[in-house]
Amino acid sequence: MALEAVKSGEGVLLLVPGNREVGGIMMTTKFETTFGSLGDFSKGELEIINDDPKNYVFSNIFDVASRSRPYEKVVVAINLGYVFETLRAEGTSTWFAAAHDEFAIVMDGVVAVDLVKLDAPDAVVPPGQRGAIAVEGTPVGRKMGYVKCKRGHQVLLPKGAAYRFRADKPGVILLQTVDGALSVHKWADICYK
Amino acid sequence: MSQTVNALEVKASPASNQTGYRSFELGSFAFSRDEYFAKVTWHVGGQKLSHVMSADAFLRAMMRDVAWGFFYGWVNFDPVIGTRNLYGKVELYAGAYHPAYKEKGLDLTETFDSREIMATFKAILDDWTNEGFDPFAAPDETDTTWVGKKNGNNRLAIERQRQACKRMPGLAGDAELRTDKNGYPVNRAFADVSQEEPEVHAEPGFEDEVHAFSLFAYLSRSDVTWNPSVSSVLERSLCCPTTEEYILPIKHGNDRVEWFIQLSDQIEWEIEDKQTGAPRAKVIMKAGDVAAMPADIRHQGYSKKRSMLLVWENATPGLPELYESGKLKPNPVEF
Incomplete structure (x- = not known):
């Protein structure tokens, strides 16, 4: 690293790296917002003082998705049955449905979401069923439409509808839902220990 | 007096x-x-x-x-x-x-x-x-x-109202999305955040049911720091995203487990014992990181650049008593 001498007070010379940023982030008027992606993410750190690192269940959704099968529903956060899942969006998913609302946030890539209003939702997903289930074949019902989402876009996956994801290139979905039969728990593989 | x-x-x-x-x-x-x-x-x-x-x-x-x-x-x-x-x-x-x-x-x-x-x-x-x-x-x-x-x-x-949706912002009868017109310009620190909204192609009759919005654009227009709004509600599961800059002005002591999902940039969290304030850990979260805040800690965040944080809460009644009595463990996952 190239160093340059900078004159400081009391005749002291400080050696600082060359190509210095002019001013710090807070002193400039131009800000750069950093988002993560499958191709460019940096996992944070735990500095343990007097604790068990497992207590923080610390993972990174891009790290998880980079090691997941397409549309594998990997739980990254759980709170008494409610979960956040990370899905690697790649290709076309199976159809899913749930007996409750779900919300998907696209965190990387371009993901289309197809929606079908189920003719007989209770026959597809029993009332009280927790979490999403896979719908066999093509769901029976009326097409509701589709949504094309990019990074940062949130889409409602409403109760009573079936949905599927389509992504030409790998992307990442963060799904607010309920722990269910399709949810995958592999905490020891994804979290700091 | x-x-x-x-x-x-x-x-x-x-x-x-x-x-x-x-x-x-x-x-x-x-x-x-x-x-x-x-x-x-x-x-x-x-x-x-x-x-x-x-x-x-x-x-x-x-x-x-x-x-x-x-x-x-x-x-x-x-x-x-x-x-x-x-x-x-x-x-x-x-x-x-x-x-x-x-x-x-x-x-x-x-x-x-x-x-x-x-x-x-x-x-x-x-x-x-x-x-x-x-x-x-x-x-x-x-x-x-x-x-x-x-x-x-x-x-x-000081009389701003916290923006809390019933289901999801932008739905009919629910919380408004943020725009220039309703007084929410893009914050200076998020000028580079895309304002492009998702393409919504609803079939006739489903215009009110097929719904999406840009959460990142919504957050880029937040006019407050360290003050969560509510952006989706699944029963008792509340997404409470917020934008953070400088220091969380309080140390929040948890009476339940909450989770943080760092959506952009970086926050450093100082974690202390809830009862004594003794330091336990520092959690440095970058974009895409997910971390639990156990029910027996207090925490304070530092964000040098305005960042987007998704705070995830469980609003189930009676949780404080369950954690206080030991019926629920303070950490959410055993592995």
């Missing part, structure tokens, strides 16, 4: 001849401020004790306590002063979670009806917040008019 505020009695002094600020009393606690400092005074066993905070830090902390309705659990203004939400009632304490005060029996905790303490806190905020100072703003965004004698007020800032 009293005046009526919202039909609730608030004990307030006349404005000081020297500074222009009123002093307040709530139970055995007294609150006063001068040009630089806020002071809280209490008596224990015949001994008078006082605690001083910089007035801006005090106002930023009190602003969160008011805006959050005392939030989930403990809102520590600093290591000495704070509140604990008992949902309908609120404890106000001094030294109760500070080992030195506690050991010497110099701590004081009093319980108030939520409306009573809220009325007093709102009256303090109203009187002590000068024109030009916004306790919700980052230091880089607001004036330093918190310094000095009383000079007007900033009710527009």
Whole structure:
């Protein structure tokens, strides 16, 4: 690293790296917002003082998705049955449905979401069923439409509808839902220990 | 020494001849401020004790306590002063979670009806917040008019309502999306965040059911720091994203597990034991990171650049009792 001498007070010379940023982030008027992606993410750190690192269940959704099968529903956060899942969006998913609302946030890539209003939702997903289930074949019902989402876009996956994801290139979905039969728990593989 | 505020009695002094600020009393606690400092005074066993905070830090902390309705659990203004939400009632304490005060029996905790303490806190905020100072703003965004004698007020800032949706913002009858027109320009720190909205192609008859919006654009237009809104509701599962810059003005003590998902940039969290304040860990979160905040800690975040954080809460009634009794473990996952 190239160093340059900078004159400081009391005749002291400080050696600082060359190509210095002019001013710090807070002193400039131009800000750069950093988002993560499958191709460019940096996992944070735990500095343990007097604790068990497992207590923080610390993972990174891009790290998880980079090691997941397409549309594998990997739980990254759980709170008494409610979960956040990370899905690697790649290709076309199976159809899913749930007996409750779900919300998907696209965190990387371009993901289309197809929606079908189920003719007989209770026959597809029993009332009280927790979490999403896979719908066999093509769901029976009326097409509701589709949504094309990019990074940062949130889409409602409403109760009573079936949905599927389509992504030409790998992307990442963060799904607010309920722990269910399709949810995958592999905490020891994804979290700091 | 009293005046009526919202039909609730608030004990307030006349404005000081020297500074222009009123002093307040709530139970055995007294609150006063001068040009630089806020002071809280209490008596224990015949001994008078006082605690001083910089007035801006005090106002930023009190602003969160008011805006959050005392939030989930403990809102520590600093290591000495704070509140604990008992949902309908609120404890106000001094030294109760500070080992030195506690050991010497110099701590004081009093319980108030939520409306009573809220009325007093709102009256303090109203009187002590000068024109030009916004306790919700980052230091880089607001004036330093918190310094000095009383000079007007900033009710527009301190009376903001927390934006909470019933299901998802933008749905018919639900919370509005943020736009230039309704007073939410893009924040200076998120000028580079795409404002492109998702393409919604709804079939006829489903226009109200096929719904999406740009959460990142929504957050880029937040006019407050460290003040979560609610952006999706799944039964008791609440997504509460927020934008963070500088320092969380309080140390939040959890009465339940909450989770953080870092959506952009970086926050460094200092984690302490909830009861004693002893340091436990530092959690440095970058974009895409997910971390639990256990139910037995207090935490305070530092964000050098305005960042987007998704705070995920479980609003199931009765959780504090389940964690307090040990029926639920403070950490959410065993592995």
